[in-house]
Each structure stands twice: as C-alpha cells, then as structure tokens.
Amino acid sequence: MDGNGRWAQQRHRPRIIGHRAGARAVKSCVEFCLDNGVQALTLFAFSSENWNRPSDEVGGLMKLFLGALEREVDELHRLGARLRFIGERARFAPEILARMQAAESLTAGNARLQLSIAASYGGRQDIAQAARALAEEVAAGRLRADQIDESAISARVALADLPPPDLFIRTGGELRISNFLLWQLAYTELWFTDTLWPDVDAATLRRALDDYAGRERRFGLTSAQVAGHATGGTT
Numbered sequence: 001m002d003g004n005g006r007w008a009q010q011r012h013r014p015r016i017i018g019h020r021a022g023a024r025a026v027k028s029c030v031e032f033c034l035d036n037g038v039q040a041l042t043l044f045a046f047s048s049e050n051w052n053r054p055s056d057e058v059g060g061l062m063k064l065f066l067g068a069l070e071r072e073v074d075e076l077h078r079l080g081a082r083l084r085f086i087g088e089r090a091r092f093a094p095e096i097l098a099r100m101q102a103a104e105s106l107t108a109g110n111a112r113l114q115l116s117i118a119a120s121y122g123g124r125q126d127i128a129q130a131a132r133a134l135a136e137e138v139a140a141g142r143l144r145a146d147q148i149d150e151s152a153i154s155a156r157v158a159l160a161d162l163p164p165p166d167l168f169i170r171t172g173g174e175l176r177i178s179n180f181l182l183w184q185l186a187y188t189e190l191w192f193t194d195t196l197w198p199d200v201d202a203a204t205l206r207r208a209l210d211d212y213a214g215r216e217r218r219f220g221l222t223s224a225q226v227a228g229h230a231t232g233g234t235t
Helices: 004-010 015-035 048-052 055-079 094-107 123-139 150-154 202-213 223-231
Strands: 040-047 081-086 113-121 167-170 189-192
Touching: 004 015, 015 040, 015 055, 015 113, 015 202, 040 048, 040 055, 048 055, 048 113, 055 081, 055 094, 055 113, 081 094, 113 123, 123 150, 167 202, 189 202
Parallel strands: 040 113, 081 113, 167 189
Antiparallel strands: none
16 A cells, blocks of 8 residues: 555645545445455555654554554444454554454454455565474474475465455555565466555556456466366366
8 A cells, every 4th residue: 555655745745644545545445345345355554664664654653553443443343344463563552452452353253354454564574484383383393394385384374364365456656566465475466556545446446456357367377278277178
C-alpha cells in the first residue's frame, strides 16, 4: 500500500494526513473484497524496515493503528471477516498488542474474509523464523534434516493455512515486491499501478482483477498442458 506520503506532499500536507487517507482506502479495499467474493486479503501495513522512519512518523502510525483497532474491529466482525496479524510483535506497545490479540480472538470463528495485516513484517524475517523452527525440531530429534523440503518450510511461514496468493497489487508506481511474502509469492501474478494508495478505489481494484482474469497461469507447464487440464484431456 504505497504512496501515502507522496499523496500528502502533493497536497502540501503532513505525511500523517496521507496515512489517514490510506486508512480509508483500506476500508474501501475490504468492502470490495467482501462484495466480490475475494476470500483472502493480506495488507502490508508496516514493514520491519519501517521502524527506521522518523520517530514522529512511526509514533503517528502507531496512533493510527491503535485507533483503527478501536474503531473497525467490531464492524469487521459483524461482516464476517477473520482478522489476524503477521510479523514480529515484540516492538509494539502493550496497549496495541492487547488490542491485536483481542481482535484476533473476537473474529477467530469468521470465514467470509480472511483479512491478514502484515505489521512489523518482512519476507526474509518470515523465512528466517521458519528456518529457526525447523532447526529447533531437528535439534530436539523430532525431525530429520533430510525431511526438510518445500512443504516443511511452507508449513512454518506466515499464512501457512491459506492457499498461496493469486494476485499481488503494488500501488504508487514502484515496481518491486519490497520484502513482502517472499516465499508465498513464488507463483503469484504481479500487478502494478501508478495510483497512490489513498486514491485506490473499487475501479482500481476491478482493473486489477480484470487484468488477472486475462492471464494464463501455467505453474511451469506448457500452454497445451494447461488447456488439456482445463478440458479434462491429457497431453
């Protein structure tokens, strides 16, 4: 969700105003997913590298985060969304941690939308913690080193209970993944737009889905093989 700061600068406003506008875009995105049958949405809200931003901006973001948790969780629960947070939580203030845990507990039984918020998250960090978990199991004798394969790693990274993402959307004109879900995005379709995040609306998201619908997903196969599977034939 890139472009909040530039959106504010274009309007000669403080960056935090852009982040507030970005929070409103999050609500629009969630509503779009609920209206269009999208069953899982992961939002990159705050990266592990974002802690290095100026302290006043980080502080403002934490206040926004806390405010959103106070205002929006009950509505998400009413709408049937399950809310979870992925990332390293140790650096969050106790008040925010308590709100995060309460939100996850309240919405745990919901299934209409799996809404994951990546906060203090990094893709490399995610893979590293999976490697540590596997190393601990080997050291404890519960796992042999030769049993470590892609499936073993996939089971220990974030969002292991969800299918791999189908579509990655990057706003703000940047053409990179920026350490987001590195393991999970191996076969995800990528879609980039110059639209700044606060300006993202249903029309933007519809363009992304329409573009995705026109792509052929081969997963290493040939087009002929994909066509054969689609028609029930063999190749």
